[in-house]
Amino acid sequence: KLGMAYKKDDNFGEWYSEVVVNSEMIEYYDISGCYILRPWAMEIWELLKEFFDAEIKKLKLKPYYFPLFVTENVLQKEKDHIEGFAPEVAWVTKSGKSDLEAPIAIRPTSETVMYPYFSKWIRSHRDLPLRCNQWCNVVRWEFSNPTPFIRSREFLWQEGHTAFATKEEADEEVLQILELYRRIYEEFLAVPVSKGRKSEMEKFAGGLYTTSVEAFIPNTGRGVQGATSHCLGQNFAKMFDITFENDKGSRSMVWQNSWAYTTRSIGVMVMTHGDDKGLVLPPRVAPLQVIVIPVPYKDVDTTAIVNECKKTVETLEKAGIRADLDTRANYSPGWKYSHWEMKGVPLRIEIGPKDMANNQARVVRRDNGAKADIPTADLVEKVNGLLDEVQKNLFETAKQKRDACLKVVNTWDEFIVALNDKKLILAPWCDEEEVEKDVKARTKGDLGAAKTLCTPFEQPDLPEGTTCFASGKPAKKWSFWGRSY
Numbered sequence: 429k430l431g432m433a434y435k436k437d438d439n440f441g442e443w444y445s446e447v448v449v450n451s452e453m454i455e456y457y458d459i460s461g462c463y464i465l466r467p468w469a470m471e472i473w474e475l476l477k478e479f480f481d482a483e484i485k486k487l488k489l490k491p492y493y494f495p496l497f498v499t500e501n502v503l504q505k506e507k508d509h510i511e512g513f514a515p516e517v518a519w520v521t522k523s524g525k526s527d528l529e530a531p532i533a534i535r536p537t538s539e540t541v542m543y544p545y546f547s548k549w550i551r552s553h554r555d556l557p558l559r560c561n562q563w564c565n566v567v568r569w570e571f572s573n574p575t576p577f578i579r580s581r582e583f584l585w586q587e588g589h590t591a592f593a594t595k596e597e598a599d600e601e602v603l604q605i606l607e608l609y610r611r612i613y614e615e616f617l618a619v620p621v622s623k624g625r626k627s628e629m630e631k632f633a634g635g636l637y638t639t640s641v642e643a644f645i646p647n648t649g650r651g652v653q654g655a656t657s658h659c660l661g662q663n664f665a666k667m668f669d670i671t672f673e674n675d676k677g678s679r680s681m682v683w684q685n686s687w688a689y690t691t692r693s694i695g696v697m698v699m700t701h702g703d704d705k706g707l708v709l710p711p712r713v714a715p716l717q718v719i720v721i722p723v724p725y726k727d728v729d730t731t732a733i734v735n736e737c738k739k740t741v742e743t744l745e746k747a748g749i750r751a752d753l754d755t756r757a758n759y760s761p762g763w764k765y766s767h768w769e770m771k772g773v774p775l776r777i778e779i780g781p782k783d784m785a786n787n788q789a790r791v792v793r794r795d796n797g798a799k800a801d802i803p804t805a806d807l808v809e810k811v812n813g814l815l816d817e818v819q820k821n822l823f824e825t826a827k828q829k830r831d832a833c834l835k836v837v838n839t840w841d842e843f844i845v846a847l848n849d850k851k852l853i854l855a856p857w858c859d860e861e862e863v864e865k866d867v868k869a870r871t872k873g874d875l876g877a878a879k880t881l882c883t884p885f886e887q888p889d890l891p892e893g894t895t896c897f898a899s900g901k902p903a904k905k906w907s908f909w910g911r912s913y
């Protein structure tokens with residue numbers, strides 16, 4: 429399929445849906461909220477997994493796999509952890525024609541699946557820290573508008589679940605993992621994110637505190653949670669009796685964390701970098717970094733050109749660059765240019781008779797369309813340089829666009845103007861939950877209400893006497909506010 433029917437700035441929703449399909453990342457499925465992830469998406473997921481797995485191995489995480497199913501009474505174990513989520517739980521009630529004795533839930537997250545066994549496995553402080561990570565799918569039967577990668581009823585994630593003897597160790601790991609999430613977004617997906625703490629209302633109810641990395645989509649003016657790292661405190665230890673014999677011979681409850689990032693991260697990347705020609709891939713997550721295209725000319729010997737292309741791909745692959753060639757005879761070079769632009773491949777190399785004669789290749793960047801004639805001898809070095817430039821340019825451009833959406837407000841009127849202007853709002857807040865609820869109530873509408881996105885770790889100066897934008901009470905902190913996904 430060539431060319432886009434929708435423009436990013438005209439009809440973002442349709443544009444996004446077209447990009448993920450035309451770039452062959454997603455195939456729509458006949459169950460709403462479920463999508464087929466094709467290789468162009470799965471290879472990105474695998475590149476992120478490769479980085480994250482290597483990093484958490486350094487933090488001594490061990491790989492596990494727990495069952496997909498959880499019994500009703502175990503899932504209901506902790507009321508306030510599950511209360512708001514109950515409607516999203518999917519249940520198995522039959523096998524074949526016969527009803528099951530008792531319905532079985534499909535995991536929406538694995539705390540209640542894992543923690544009865546953490547209780548069994550942790551006896552003494554020598555069994556700590558316990559560090560468990562699993563890569564799996566989870567199911568949450570949501571009803572709000574499904575969006576490929578961003579909001580689906582089944583998605584892939586990693587979920588880390590750790591247990592420590594002290595709160596200090598847990599607090600430290602929460603931030604170590606959050607930094608890995610920042611790196612996934614900023615160093616791989618080239619998406620700028622803000623690290624911060626969720627409010628008491630927005631945090632994971634079962635935990636002690638929640639930290640997150642928050643991204644922002646300028647086109648829709650919506651914040652999007654990129655990943656979360658929770659300190660659970662001793663809440664689940666109390667519920668599931670996860671205790672250890674401390675060095676004084678008495679029993680103490682463990683301190684736990686849980687943290688996750690999901691396939692949503694791929695959607696955030698698509699939304700951030702995509703343009704009206706389709707997907708734009710940051711080189712560090714591009715399944716293919718360079719596509720080499722032969723440009724045959726009338727009666728000139730095409731075999732020589734194709735051989736030169738093959739040699740070029742081999743040279744690049746030997747240097748660890750993900751390269752391929754497109755020699756399909758039934759498509760014109762122009763058709764191929766559009767096809768690989770739609771798929772977002774960072775660099776295209778064109779080789780025609782003139783290039784051959786001059787021992788050079790024409791290299792074209794997907795991010796800004798810049799063309800350069802590179803001597804064959806310098807190809808690997810120049811291509812690596814260009815890939816780094818594309819990665820950096822995508823991040824800087826996204827950061828500049830995100831920062832241009834940032835609006836500092838001090839009053840309610842300024843807040844409403846900024847909200848309707850699709851801004852990412854930074855406002856002084858009295859940190860009272862009643863006020864948070866009030867803002868939600870006063871901004872309710874078909875675009876969804878405004879909410880706190882996070883309280884950034886990086887706090888601007890808060891002069892004495894600064895008042896909360898919504899309540900007029902003394903402000904305690906600066907927080908990001910906005911509509912969100």
Ligand SMILES: O=C1CCCN[C@@H]1CCCn1cnc2ccccc2c1=O
Nearest residue numbers: 513516536537568587632656686687688
């Ligand atoms: O974020 C994470 C990180 C990974 C492990 N789980 C935590 C918290 C999950 C919160 N949550 C989110 N949706 C749910 C949906 C249904 C039932 C329960 C839940 C639920 O507990």
